[in-house]
Amino acid sequence: MLISFMNKKYKPTYIPVSICTILVLFSAITLKAQTTDSTAIADSLALLQQIQAQMQTDTTQQPAAAQPRSSLSFNPDIGVIGDFQGSYISKGSKNFDMYLNETEVSLQATVDPYIRGDFFISFARDPETGKYGVEIEEGYLTTLSLPAKLQLKAGKFREAVGRINPTHPHALPFIDLPNAYVNLFGEEGLNDEGVSLSWLVPNNAFYQELTAQVTSGYSESPAFARSQGNRLIYLGHLKNFFTLNDNTTLELGLTAISGPNDSSRTTNIAAADLTYKYKPVQMNTYRSLTWQSEFYYSHNNQTENNAVNALGLYSYIQYQLAKRTFLTGRYDYGEKPYNNSIKEQAYSLTFGWYATEFSKMEIEAKTTDDNINSRFYQAWFRWIFVLGAHGAHQY
């Protein structure tokens, strides 16, 4: 008995517990040997008296808090997220590769009674040169006490375009990004410097949030470029969230963006996102289904008389097979925003094993077909691992 307890990999604090366990066990054995009705009653009466005495003291005063209830330090919450990847592509001369795709360092804290600050510093690898560079993926302040249900954000942030853009890539259920999204916003997404004001619409029937963002256009995306003059990029997003019942929800988002493009004219984008989620409240860690789609329409003024209209969309279904396994199938359709006669279609399938909240492994296979190049195949593997603090993800 003693040996089996010693063998357990318990921390030293558990040793007294083990000793108590043995003592209780020993007393239980001795008790069992001599138990009669009268001793059992006497025993329970003694216990009752003991508890009653304890309750008297408990009622009159609260015990002093012995342990701190939050970390006593003004350092921000620090997290590091590693993203190791391997890749395969069926075309070109280099077909296989592996690399530490990105290391993201997050630093988050409340600044003072008025604002909080969030920084995400990315050490990412340039896919062309293989060299690592540092950039501020996001760095912004958020107000905590504006009146009238307003919240202001200022700095560099991922903008409020639907569902994919505000999400950090490591949190997505696939490794590559949808073609239509990359065509418009690039691999880095629409992530720019400026201000964002959001308003919680006073609607008691369902959740509604209206966001207006004004940015400089400094971080260039394929759709927008930094203006040589004084022009800015304007974005408006309306998020509607409906609770259909305890287990299912529906989100409908509408986005409009307008800003200067690389022809120094204007590109206008209209986008819509629709997300249906089934997550049974009681067994939400075991079963879930997400169906998410986004539609993009871009109107790109290239010369005075020539504008290109391009459509794009993706739609994916993620199905939770078991507590830690997920399967995601996705369809992509995209027209190039500068030439809508180039149309791409792609299908992909991702299998994910989410070991804990702090690490997950995924493999993805994808086939892409466009009307210029011949069909090609890609595959990826990635392993995400999180050290330290890890904030909650959006629902």
Next chain:
Amino acid sequence: MKRTSLFAVIAFLIFQSANAKTIKVVTTLTDLRSITELIGGDKVSVSSIATGYQNPHFVDPKPSYIISLSSADLFVTVGLDLETGWSPQLLSSSRNTKIQKGAAGYVDASEGIGLQQVPTAANRAEGDIHIYGNPHYWLDPLNGKVIARNIANGLERVDPADKATFEANLQTFYKTIDNKMKEWLAKMAPFKGTKIIAYHNEWVYFEKRFGLQIVDFMEPKPGIPPTPSQLVKVINEIKTNGIKVIISSPYFSTSSSDVVSKQTGVKALTMATSTGAFPTVKNYFDVFDYDINLITSALK
């Protein structure tokens, strides 16, 4: 005559609106809701974010919860990192300064609780450990008194005019717990020191208060689903110690407990971890009534 009747109508309306003004309370868990209702009486309207049958660690932060939080006067949380994956995000999105951490309308129900299992080192190799101590403290009815005291303090901060009502309700709550406690302890007394297995490490406060002894868990480490080697270990422990029950919660899969049950004949019990876990568990007291009845009838 006309004027007096108009005056009466206005006076009535003013009185009605003043009377109708209740304190809006949002709690994270249903047990906190139940205790707030008992302390606040008709002065409060309370809603809980989580239901009583879902895993309190993994509540989905649906934006719809923000609606009630944005207009709440009081927010009550279990604290100790239990809700760390969802409540901070909801709270900051609520844009409600009255209920932010440190404000008068923020109640951390764990203030003054004598905590169990406070780790000496923070190491995630041990699974989902809570760095401030085990957060499932509401499963000891005597801790319910501390929770009630904290909630009463919060209510008195946001509504000092009704202090006397809250204090009177608090005394009634204390008395009910004390009376119930005698009944519960008497029922559990014959099973003092009985060894059991639990699915997840969430019963330490219940175990200590009612004199049970949890020898092992179905989960090899907190938050890690049962593995075949862990099941073998548990089966051996059940056989050597003559263990009769495994206690689990409504939000855990029963498949591994069923396997162990088939192998050993042990009874797998789905206990109530919170108010509302089952339709008959309507308030905080019912949680213990339900669990103690279940466990004592299985051990007889």
